Amino acid sequence: MKKPLEALLRDACERATKGGELLTTTLPPLLLTVPKEPEHGDLASNLALVLARSERRPPPAVAETIVRHLDDRDGILASVEIAGPGFINFRFAPAYWWALLRDVEVAGEAYGRSAIGAGRKVQLEFVSANPTGPLHVGHARGAVTGDALARLLAATGHDVAREYYVNDAGNQIAMLGASTYARYAERCGRAVPFPEDGYRGDYVREVAAAILAREGERLMQLDPAEASTYFGDAAGAILLDAIRDDMAALAIDFDHYVSERRLRAEGAVAATIAALEKAGYVYEADGARWFRSTAFGDDKDRPLVKTGGEFTYFAADVAYHRAKYAAGYERIIDVWGADHHGHVPRMKAAMQALGLDPARLEVVLVQIVSLTRHGEPVRMGKRSGEFVTLREIVDEVGADATRFFLLMRKSDAQLEFDLDLAKERSAENPVFYVQYAHARVASVFRAAEATGLDRAAATAGDPTRLTEDDELALIRRVAQFPEVVEGAALELEPHRVVFFLMELAGDFHRYYNRTRILGDDRELAAARLLLVANVQKTIRAGLGILGIAAPDTM
């Protein structure tokens, strides 16, 4: 929508410069914005305000010069006005919108997709929760955000891989093993002391019972150390399967699950520490080995190897990120809980120390989710083990509403999730509001079939019959979609797509209520079908980017 106008403006400035009427030879980036106020036209430029200083003339005078050189050969503009402090306001001619609607129709299902990613390899790592228990709402937000980002980047021409890093080694798994073993023994009628900081959730009992059912009591013969290892592996595997199921319930599919244990076993961690050492950023102190992250602006040095000789979590994570670079990803995006924000500088420091470009690593931080029900906050205590699981949410409100609600906010802002609202089947519930707009169009088409008008008739519809203001405004909204997708991808902000969809759905519902689509004038009806078909397509594409279904009936 902006491109043709940008070209016109650029031409105008060039001519003015040649004619000696503008001093500037290098234009600032042309900024065309969609004004909030409809009276300010379809697009507005602040070019004259930006240039005023270097031109040593007041903005309106500069604007006048630019406008005088505009050459609208194709007649896409209906009006050009200089307004306010020196804005140039453009209004497109109906013919422009009609042509645009045709373009959208021709683009078909690819509408909104772009190639700005140029096939660049991008890896998104998200969730990566330890397989030591069920996922909760916080994980759900990270999961949905990561997946939506992946879809967004894929839609903009990136080559995307989704990855889940499985922390299947280290203390947490050992603790899970000890906890599960204790529950197993309990079931076998044997007393094995429950570990001090063990996992007390009921799910550990269920996992123990599952292992008992599978293996019988024979595991009681293992010595306690062996048993803990066995149970850590077995319980971790069972819980990881449950996590995969949870992801599937949210329509999320990972390309790779990367095992921390495997990284360790393959020597990647040791090799990474050796590389850091070779670069001169490792030293020994207090019996441990440290990474000198302070050399890169971190506020403390970080341990890589504990006194006991064990690798730290950090060491393994550095090795993992090093492997991502080695795998050839041009962009590496991590979705982390906001409580991990402190890890960003040290991870980037480690990459830099390894001679890797830290700018290729981007971290999207996801803030906490608070649940409300009946207007009251749902209390969640991590200690008590009383948290609402991801599965419970999905079972209660459905995958579509879960995804939509978790994507409604900027990821680094805290989010309130109203469970009652998410379940409501009314206009108050934004996900239904948007899906209903899609279904309504489908319903119009069902009614149209009865009168002999079908999708083909819509395709053949004559856009020049669309002369109402709200019809042109609807095209304008649809025309913004590719730019919204691009902006969302560029800024890694899926919530922009959500807001766009709510606005588009609103425009459509208003139009629907005001305008009879299937009137007596068949030609007009066909034109209107063309319009709403493309509204529907745009909604479907937008929902697709969010991983949400676009139903034909509600």
Next chain:
RNA sequence: GCGCCAGUAGCUCAGGUGGACAGAGCAACGGCCUUCUAAGCCGUAGGUCAGGGGUUCGAGUCCCUUCUGGCGCGCCA
């Protein structure tokens, strides 16, 4: 103590990289169905953008500072 993030209408939140008089949606009140889904639409209201300073033609947006809230600052992961 140091660092990061936030503070916008009664509530939940937007404010495409500094632009025009600050925007939605809830909640409240009043209207609209012999016609394609009323699971919808229309109308009415609300603000010292936490406070204070600064940068500039112009600040919710950038800088400094104070206050308030969240989170980090482990040889935990």
